[in-house]
């Protein structure tokens with residue numbers, strides 16, 4: 001850590017992700033989530049995006065050496081107890097992140113495979129999916145695709161129900177030899193939001209939550225950051241997913257309540 005200060009010994013979550021000027025998703029969401037679990041964050045910014053809640057107006061990818069240097073400095077400055085990876089954008093960014101992580105094989109990594117914004121803008125270059133699958137996902141403790149991302153990663157058409165999601169999640173988990181949380185929030189309206197946790201050689205675990213109305217942004221960022229924070233606190237993967245789901249549900253319930261109140265007042 002050099003001569004200008006000791007390493008901070010409180011556990012930190014290293015967030016490797018993009019910024020979102022609207023505050024709806026990305027790093028702002030990640031930091032607030034990690035903070036809600038009582039932990040501090042350190043950062044490697046992968047991309048700067050110019051967004052409103054309705055559209056992505058511009059994306060600036062950070063140079064891969066800059067991403068790797070931020071990660072090395074974050075590891076040198078802090079006790080990094082877990083890593084959360086969000087938007088990566090390019091194959092070069094993935095290679096940079098993967099090469100730093102090989103030096104820290106014991107730190108759990110949660111990867112949210114961010115591919116597009118809710119508004120429809122592509123956030124991951126299409127040719128980067130292969131590199132994501134072959135280089136980065138196998139070193140992760142958990143990857144957290146929604147049903148659209150799961151279909152893109154397996155090359156299948158999006159699952160319409162829980163049975164389909166389970167088959168695709170199992171296929172991906174077997175292929176990568178890592179944990180997969182198949183998020184069912186994009187299933188048909190009217191069905192409950194069921195997330196399935198698939199792990200190699202383990203029975204499937206099912207997490208069900210009531211469906212809340214409304215379209216809150218950044219839920220994928222919140223969930224993966226919350227899981228990383230729980231892993232940093234030494235919880236099991238199953239307990240981490242359960243606590244993270246509860247956190248997202250509580251946060252969404254609170255913001256729905258807020259909207260209702262301001263509508264009526």
Ligand code: PLP
Pocket residue numbers: 017018019020024025026027049086087112114116117118119216217218219220221
């Ligand atoms: N922008 C950034 C920087 C993100 O990391 C993400 C998702 O992780 C998004 C936008 C997409 O968020 P949303 O689906 O809420 O639009």
